[in-house]
Amino acid sequence: MSEDEFLCVRCARHYKTCCQRCEIYVTPNDVDRITQHAQRSDFFEYRVPHDPDYADQDDDPAWRDHVFRQDGTRRVLKRQDNGDCTFLGPRGCVLPLETRPLVCRLYPYDYTERGIEAELSEGCPLELLRPGQGLIEALDMNLVDAQRWRSQLYEEIRLEHD
Numbered sequence: 172m173s174e175d176e177f178l179c180v181r182c183a184r185h186y187k188t189c190c191q192r193c194e195i196y197v198t199p200n201d202v203d204r205i206t207q208h209a210q211r212s213d214f215f216e217y218r219v220p221h222d223p224d225y226a227d228q229d230d231d232p233a234w235r236d237h238v239f240r241q242d243g244t245r246r247v248l249k250r251q252d253n254g255d256c257t258f259l260g261p262r263g264c265v266l267p268l269e270t271r272p273l274v275c276r277l278y279p280y281d282y283t284e285r286g287i288e289a290e291l292s293e294g295c296p297l298e299l300l301r302p303g304q305g306l307i308e309a310l311d312m313n314l315v316d317a318q319r320w321r322s323q324l325y326e327e328i329r330l331e332h333d
């Protein structure tokens with residue numbers, strides 16, 4: 172293990188990563204940004220969450236009421252047969268950071284319309300952190316960007332159906 176190796180690289184060597192197992196909701200504006208960048212629009216579909224935890228959003232009424240349609244489906248990125256996101260390349264996500272779905276940019280911050288939660292989401296391999304290293308530091312993320320993206324996410328969610 173090299174000292175400067177990025178946590179996500181180590182994660183990919185040991186486990187299935189978030190890009191290989193998560194269901195990613197995309198806002199209407201995410202779709203526009205990605206379509207413009209990728210020059211294709213066949214990357215999303217409407218699906219009921221496989222993981223029932225995704226459907227349990229009573230603590231976040233804006234998410235519950237705008238993201239989900241009457242039939243319980245929501246707009247998500249398509250995945251390959253093995254579960255990988257179609258934007259996952261050999262060196263990670265092929266989309267530039269400011270084009271990636273807002274949900275991807277925010278992970279592993281946990282949030283609701285009220286703000287960013289104190290606790291991070293589960294799913295990253297904390298056992299692969301170096302001694303004394305925090306997860307946000309290891310991922311080279313910061314709260315300022317996360318707050319901006321969370322606000323943008325809820326503005327865009329509200330562009331969905333009422």
Ligand code: SF4
Pocket residue numbers: 178179180182183188189190278279294295296310
């Ligand atoms: S964000 Fe977390 S789960 Fe995703 S690849 Fe990086 S370490 Fe793994």
Ligand code: SF4
Pocket residue numbers: 189190195248256257258259260263264265266271272275
């Ligand atoms: S869009 Fe990029 S960051 Fe998001 S799940 Fe797909 S590969 Fe991962």
